[in-house]
Amino acid sequence: MTGRVIVITSGKGGVGKTTTSANIGTALAKNGYKVVLIDTDLGLRNLDLLLGLENRIVYTIVDVIEERCKLKQALVKDKKNPNLQLLAAAQTRDKTAVNAEQLKEICDILKEENDFVLVDCPAGIEQGFQNAVAGASEAIVVTTPEMSAIRDADRIIGLLATKEEITSVKLLLNRVRPNLIKSNEMMSVDDVVGILEIPLVGIIPEDTGIITSTNKGEPIVNDEDALAGKAYRNVAERILGEEVPFLDLDEPKGFMAQIKKAISVISKLKVKV
Amino acid sequence: MSLFSDLYNTISKFFRTQEPQGDASKSVATNRLKLVLMQDRTNLTPRILEQMRSELIDLLSRYVELDKELLDLNFEQEGDQVALMLSIPVIRAKDEEEIDAAIKQHEEMLKAALKKEEAAENQEEDSDDENTSDPEIIDAAENEESGEQPETAENNDIKADEDLEDEKAEAEKNDAIAKELNAVPKIIKKKEKKEISAPEEITNSGNNPFKSDSSDVESII
Numbered sequence: 001m002t003g004r005v006i007v008i009t010s011g012k013g014g015v016g017k018t019t020t021s022a023n024i025g026t027a028l029a030k031n032g033y034k035v036v037l038i039d040t041d042l043g044l045r046n047l048d049l050l051l052g053l054e055n056r057i058v059y060t061i062v063d064v065i066e067e068r069c070k071l072k073q074a075l076v077k078d079k080k081n082p083n084l085q086l087l088a089a090a091q092t093r094d095k096t097a098v099n100a101e102q103l104k105e106i107c108d109i110l111k112e113e114n115d116f117v118l119v120d121c122p123a124g125i126e127q128g129f130q131n132a133v134a135g136a137s138e139a140i141v142v143t144t145p146e147m148s149a150i151r152d153a154d155r156i157i158g159l160l161a162t163k164e165e166i167t168s169v170k171l172l173l174n175r176v177r178p179n180l181i182k183s184n185e186m187m188s189v190d191d192v193v194g195i196l197e198i199p200l201v202g203i204i205p206e207d208t209g210i211i212t213s214t215n216k217g218e219p220i221v222n223d224e225d226a227l228a229g230k231a232y233r234n235v236a237e238r239i240l241g242e243e244v245p246f247l248d249l250d251e252p253k254g255f256m257a258q259i260k261k262a263i264s265v266i267s268k269l270k271v272k273v
Numbered sequence: 274m275s276l277f278s279d280l281y282n283t284i285s286k287f288f289r290t291q292e293p294q295g296d297a298s299k300s301v302a303t304n305r306l307k308l309v310l311m312q313d314r315t316n317l318t319p320r321i322l323e324q325m326r327s328e329l330i331d332l333l334s335r336y337v338e339l340d341k342e343l344l345d346l347n348f349e350q351e352g353d354q355v356a357l358m359l360s361i362p363v364i365r366a367k368d369e370e371e372i373d374a375a376i377k378q379h380e381e382m383l384k385a386a387l388k389k390e391e392a393a394e395n396q397e398e399d400s401d402d403e404n405t406s407d408p409e410i411i412d413a414a415e416n417e418e419s420g421e422q423p424e425t426a427e428n429n430d431i432k433a434d435e436d437l438e439d440e441k442a443e444a445e446k447n448d449a450i451a452k453e454l455n456a457v458p459k460i461i462k463k464k465e466k467k468e469i470s471a472p473e474e475i476t477n478s479g480n481n482p483f484k485s486d487s488s489d490v491e492s493i494i
Contacts (some may be wrong), residue, residue, distance in 0.1 A: 147306045154310050184297035191303055195310065 003034070003111040006118050006239070007136035009160075011152030013123030015144045016174040019210060019219075020232075021120035022050040024140075026219040027236030029084035033115035036075065038087045038106070040132040041122035042097055045089035052079060052217025053086055062090035065102045071109060080222070085114075095127045100134035107135025116239075125159060133160065138168040140201060144175045145187040154196060170201035172235065177206045178249040189246075202235035204228050205249050311348045311355065322346065329359065335375040338364040 008021045018041070025037045038061065039047035048054045059074035064087070071087075078084035087106070090097065103119075110117045121132035133139065139160050143153035153171075160169050173192055180186035193200055207228035213220040220229040221236075227247070234244045312318070317325075326346050333339055340362040347358045367375070 147302050147309075150306055151309060151313065155313065158314070181299075184299045187299055187303055191299070195303070195306060 001112065001115070003114045003116050004138060005107045005111050005136045006116065006138040006140060007121050007133050007166075008118060008140050008142060009121035009129065009132065009156055010123065010142040010149070011125060011156040012143075012149045015142050015149050016204070017123075017142050018046050018050055018120055019214070020140070020142050020172060020174065020204075021118050022047060023219045023221045023229075023232040024236055024239065025084055025116070025118050026051075026078070026081065027221045027233050028116050028118075028239065029078065029081045030221070030233075031236060031240065032083065033240075034083050034113070035116045035118065036085045036087060036110045036114050038103075038110075038117065038119045039089040040098070040103065040119055040128060042089045042128065043091065043094045044122065045091050047120050048076075048086060048088050049217060050214055050219065051084075051086060053088075054217070057086075057088045060088045060090040061103075061106070062093050062097050064106065065098055071106065095122065095131065098131055099127075100131050103131045104135035111135075125155065129156075129159070133163055133166065137165055138170075139166050140170050140172050141196075141198070142172045142174055143192065143196070145173065145177075145181075145189075145192055150187075150192060150195060157196060157198060169198050171196055171198045172202045172204065173200065174204045175206045176203055176249060182250075200246070201238050202231060203246050203249070204231045204235075205247070308348070315348070315355070317348075333361060335379060336372055337361075337366050340364055 008017050008024070010017050018039075021037055021039075025035045029035045037047060037051075039045050040061070041047075042062070045060075048057055053076050056076050058076075059069040061074065063069045064071050064074045074087055075085040076088065078086070087110075107117050107119065117135075119132045119136055122128035141153050141156055141160070143149045157169060160166050171193065173189055176189065177186055181188045189200070189203055205227050207220065207226055209220050209223060209226040210228055213223065213226075219232075220226050221232045223229045227249075231247055234247065237244045326344065329346070330339060330341055330344060334341075343362045345358075345360040347360075348355055
């Protein structure tokens, strides 16, 4: 079998690349696919933390490249789902410890035995980025509806366009806040897509649950109730080729919701009186 | 009283469901972002834009008198297309004689620049004889040139390396001319000040540029 190699990148740091990698990887594995997550952020690894696997890492990607262990030995199985494996980054080395060819070779080997290889890219456009995209044939660009993140995403999209091997570039808009969009204080999904002009693969609402899920080391896709978890599960299904409508992120508009709102307002009034 | 106003607010909120505010920070962000992305995508740095601006001023001011300070150069995106928007406040149109004179002056400047370039190329061959036609301009040009010596030296080196490729050499010559042209506007300014210093002063002081200008033209003539 030949799996798909997807790089998750953004340009700017802190927009949610690693969270996205962990969640999409977990969601795909939950759907029964074999997934390997590669953390290429050498020196600043975090994917292990988000998956709660930090204590299980013995070998890293640099150990594999420098032939201190076999590739299989370095793959760490997820606690819950054996379909999901992690190849961790080295924390004590920097991005120059690996080159693009080596990473491409690892991706090529891994895609033979897995359905998906997800590469978590470091921030920036230097060596780390070049390494991460080397083995990929698809890319997901993560951005938030903020100017700096969009500008960097635009730069990344331009760079990805120069890579012949990458045939699909899609946009994941993270940390969307519907109430800010409504009051015209945040760029809307349409605004961002209009500027970046690439197809959308997901819209993830800002969700405080992300913080607690990170604290616990458990991706939010495992939380059936969380909105962000639902949004990430939808992304995974879109990657699998299903047409899933984007979530309606507006506040509840139903009759009961309005009544609830009114009651809460009235109760506040009473307190005032 | 406050109870009623509170009640009114909550009721109107209940029915309105948040109308968007017109000119919120979102549109500011979108516009700023579009502009900065235009610069990022086209590789037009502020320096290059400034150069473009000054060259346009030089070209256009041969035909009309411009308010150089208020000239506005911008990029705007309309759908897939990028438009270059140039807004030029015209102080007055020049008459034919002035335009002809300006064009002639420019042509002479070009010739001088070309000769200067040739002279620089053939430094070893001592072909400076023809260049004495307009000493004033050449002096000025040389002054300008002295600031750019490293660049011209580089050009010469490149040329020496690529003698065989005529096309490339020609392109570089054009580049060199363009560089000379950059120097030209300053020369024009100097000349203008010498020849028609009086009108400039009057236009600055007078509120009616049309009248004062025409009278100046007469006085010069």
